[in-house]
Amino acid sequence: MYKFIQAFDYQKTIGINGRKRIVSPLTELTPQAEPALLRECTSYLAKYIKPSHKILTEEHGAGHIAGALSYLNGNDLAIARWTPDGLAKSLEQYFSKGAMYRGGNLILHGVQPGDTVDIIDDVMDKGETLETLISLVESHGAIISDIYVIVEKTYNGRSIGRENLKSRGHKINSLLEVEVSGEISHVTQANLPRTIRYLDNPQIEWSDNLLARSYENQELIELENHMRFMLVPLSEHYPLTSAPLLRETVDKLSSLMPENVDKIVAEFDRCAHILGAISLHTKLPIGGAKWFPGPINLGSDFKMEYYEGRLFPYGINSGDKCYLIDDTVSSGGTMVGFINLITKMGAKIVGAAAAVEKEEYKGIQRIKKETGIEVDRILGISIAGQKTKVISDRFRE
Numbered sequence: 001m002y003k004f005i006q007a008f009d010y011q012k013t014i015g016i017n018g019r020k021r022i023v024s025p026l027t028e029l030t031p032q033a034e035p036a037l038l039r040e041c042t043s044y045l046a047k048y049i050k051p052s053h054k055i056l057t058e059e060h061g062a063g064h065i066a067g068a069l070s071y072l073n074g075n076d077l078a079i080a081r082w083t084p085d086g087l088a089k090s091l092e093q094y095f096s097k098g099a100m101y102r103g104g105n106l107i108l109h110g111v112q113p114g115d116t117v118d119i120i121d122d123v124m125d126k127g128e129t130l131e132t133l134i135s136l137v138e139s140h141g142a143i144i145s146d147i148y149v150i151v152e153k154t155y156n157g158r159s160i161g162r163e164n165l166k167s168r169g170h171k172i173n174s175l176l177e178v179e180v181s182g183e184i185s186h187v188t189q190a191n192l193p194r195t196i197r198y199l200d201n202p203q204i205e206w207s208d209n210l211l212a213r214s215y216e217n218q219e220l221i222e223l224e225n226h227m228r229f230m231l232v233p234l235s236e237h238y239p240l241t242s243a244p245l246l247r248e249t250v251d252k253l254s255s256l257m258p259e260n261v262d263k264i265v266a267e268f269d270r271c272a273h274i275l276g277a278i279s280l281h282t283k284l285p286i287g288g289a290k291w292f293p294g295p296i297n298l299g300s301d302f303k304m305e306y307y308e309g310r311l312f313p314y315g316i317n318s319g320d321k322c323y324l325i326d327d328t329v330s331s332g333g334t335m336v337g338f339i340n341l342i343t344k345m346g347a348k349i350v351g352a353a354a355a356v357e358k359e360e361y362k363g364i365q366r367i368k369k370e371t372g373i374e375v376d377r378i379l380g381i382s383i384a385g386q387k388t389k390v391i392s393d394r395f396r397e
Contacts, residue, residue, distance in 0.1 A: 063272025078110030302337025
């Protein structure tokens with residue numbers, strides 16, 4: 001209980017656009033998110049959320065927390081993802097129309113009509129993210145069972161988010177209420193279960209080879225730039241990401257890791273859920289990169305198959321010995337940008353691995369040429385045909 005409360009009590013707050021961000025190790029990964037803290041948080045959530053419930057979160061916020069909960073508690077996972085306009089239009093036929101969000105679109109991946117979902121959010125400030133998620137879930141013909149917020153911010157005792165969402169009629173369960181009106185945060189209320197059993201890591205076996213099966217004969221979307229986008233369970237949550245698939249993936253990625261790693265890092269878009277799960281599996285802390293500034297406004301440019309922008313560091317510190325993970329290497333642009341960012345921060349990459357590489361794009365070859373970093377992979381996937389084809393599997397060769 002104390003680790004979790006301390007993560008938000010007497011922490012620095014940063015004022016941005018009339019609101020405050022809490023520089024917390026759990027939500028901002030600063031200075032880093034420890035696996036013990038992540039396990040404590042997800043064990044609290046598991047006290048209320050049944051393993052049979054599908055969980056939904058916005059990836060850039062609580063993606064690592066939802067991934068950790070899926071890994072420990074066995075919940076299948078859906079994700080709401082920020083998506084640029086061009087890709088959003090291509091995805092509408094599969095995921096229905098999204099909603100305007102942060103200059104792009106918020107698209108629900110893994111939510112179908114008739115589903116019952118529990119929503120998880122990391123921080124409720126004014127309630128805009130939850131408002132958008134609620135509207136999207138309902139417009140998809142799905143049902144919201146419960147809403148869980150890790151931190152509910154208050155300004156001079158007032159919860160603006162709760163006030164703004166009152167008319168929606170959903171009960172909002174917050175684990176902590178935190179006052180942020182000053183320069184330092186203060187936990188004013190802890191709504192935690194009186195008794196808690198910390199969840200142990202699950203037993204994992206590979207006999208079903210779920211990862212390879214999930215990439216065989218899957219849908220491909222051709223984008224406007226003629227790049228080909230895969231509709232698969234692990235990265236696109238289509239139709240969802242099952243807990244067994246996530247567990248197998250993190251076990252296989254972890255088996256490739258060298259011994260001298262002291263932190264696991266990933267780019268949050270598409271990989272936050274894997275990052276949270278692998279932290280608990282390996283008992284190593286995590287850091288990462290997102291597409292918008294955090295406590296440190298130092299970025300690195302990147303260009304990928306459907307978007308270009310800047311990556312910003314979260315919990316990457318000078319001297320860290322990092323193991324870099326990714327779900328998919330396509331052109332390699334995102335990983336090149338992330339490697340450059342890690343180097344800027346004074347950290348060192350001692351290993352890198354991806355679950356999948358698209359064979360035709362030669363992204364791992366490009367990464368090696370431009371950065372000198374060797375990237376291991378589990379699967380090689382051909383996207384040259386009408387559907388995906390697994391052409392190599394590191395654990396079946």
